Amino acid sequence: MATPFQGNAPGNATPLAAEDSAAVPVIRTIGLSDLHRALRLGWEDFKAVPSHAIILCVIYPVLGLVLARTVLGYSVLPLLFPLAAGFALLGPFAALGLYELSRRRERGEQASGWDAVEVLRSPSFGAMLGLGTLLLALFVVWVATAQAIYVAAFGYEAAAGIPDFARRVLTTSQGWWLIVVGCGVGFLFAVVALCVSVVSFPLMLERHAGVGDAMVTSLRAVARNPVPMAAWGLVVAVLLVAGSLPFFLGLAIVIPLLGHATWHLYREVVVPELNPQPLPPRPHRERRPAADFPANLFPWKRKNDA
Numbered sequence: 001m002a003t004p005f006q007g008n009a010p011g012n013a014t015p016l017a018a019e020d021s022a023a024v025p026v027i028r029t030i031g032l033s034d035l036h037r038a039l040r041l042g043w044e045d046f047k048a049v050p051s052h053a054i055i056l057c058v059i060y061p062v063l064g065l066v067l068a069r070t071v072l073g074y075s076v077l078p079l080l081f082p083l084a085a086g087f088a089l090l091g092p093f094a095a096l097g098l099y100e101l102s103r104r105r106e107r108g109e110q111a112s113g114w115d116a117v118e119v120l121r122s123p124s125f126g127a128m129l130g131l132g133t134l135l136l137a138l139f140v141v142w143v144a145t146a147q148a149i150y151v152a153a154f155g156y157e158a159a160a161g162i163p164d165f166a167r168r169v170l171t172t173s174q175g176w177w178l179i180v181v182g183c184g185v186g187f188l189f190a191v192v193a194l195c196v197s198v199v200s201f202p203l204m205l206e207r208h209a210g211v212g213d214a215m216v217t218s219l220r221a222v223a224r225n226p227v228p229m230a231a232w233g234l235v236v237a238v239l240l241v242a243g244s245l246p247f248f249l250g251l252a253i254v255i256p257l258l259g260h261a262t263w264h265l266y267r268e269v270v271v272p273e274l275n276p277q278p279l280p281p282r283p284h285r286e287r288r289p290a291a292d293f294p295a296n297l298f299p300w301k302r303k304n305d306a
Helices: 016-023 032-048 050-057 059-074 077-094 096-106 113-121 125-154 162-171 173-197 200-207 211-224 226-244 251-269 290-296 299-305
Strands: none
Touching: 032 050, 032 096, 032 226, 032 251, 077 125, 077 162, 077 173, 077 200, 077 226, 077 251, 096 113, 096 200, 096 251, 113 125, 125 173, 125 200, 125 211, 162 173, 173 200, 173 211, 173 226, 200 211, 200 251, 211 226, 226 251
């Protein structure tokens, strides 16, 4: 009969089970006060590096203004709200640079705009890009679904303008059906995005986890803290709506705040590693003169010639 494993047996300093459990992120139980703390720390990060955060997120108000002009110009007004609301699905990926800024400030390091770009050199950037692609696919499906819901309510006839569109939506039974069904379906999309990404990107940034491990950890965090995570989703939705009202310009503040706060929420939910493994140093890249440009493309040929 097999004997149980003894932890102090020679040649076996650490049991396999201990190694496996150490690799799994530990999830804390949090409360609503922790959400307030995450938002407060996120605001402090934003105040510390406001110019960098606005530079990183200026695409949001610009994109919103361009989107509004496109919608008004091509009579696809019904998609304006679904597109604006759907940007929340892409927010976790778009805030990667903000996570890096918060991480550096947390460690007492100097944070600058170039430090935010350093996230592109992370060993786990491929995994982040993979999850970002998944969120993009979710966004596209949401927009197509919202279009189908509108067509089911009003058909393919385009609204004559903003007043006509508002009258259709707010004063007809089809319009109220559209509001109820559209918000309900949009809520389901938001729940899916929240569950798979609430702590996924910060986890991949700090621990260089894979997509699967990050998504599982995010799902575990939501399952362990359903009420706080639901409250967090509500906070995100309210702030995004508030930031979108003045021609999307408020997003220049809301998006950085939520990005920084998401990092601190991750800190509240996931227990830090006791003995994090340092990354190996990046290999030194030898600088070569511009005159050698064609030869620089074929370094192996230079070695063979030598």
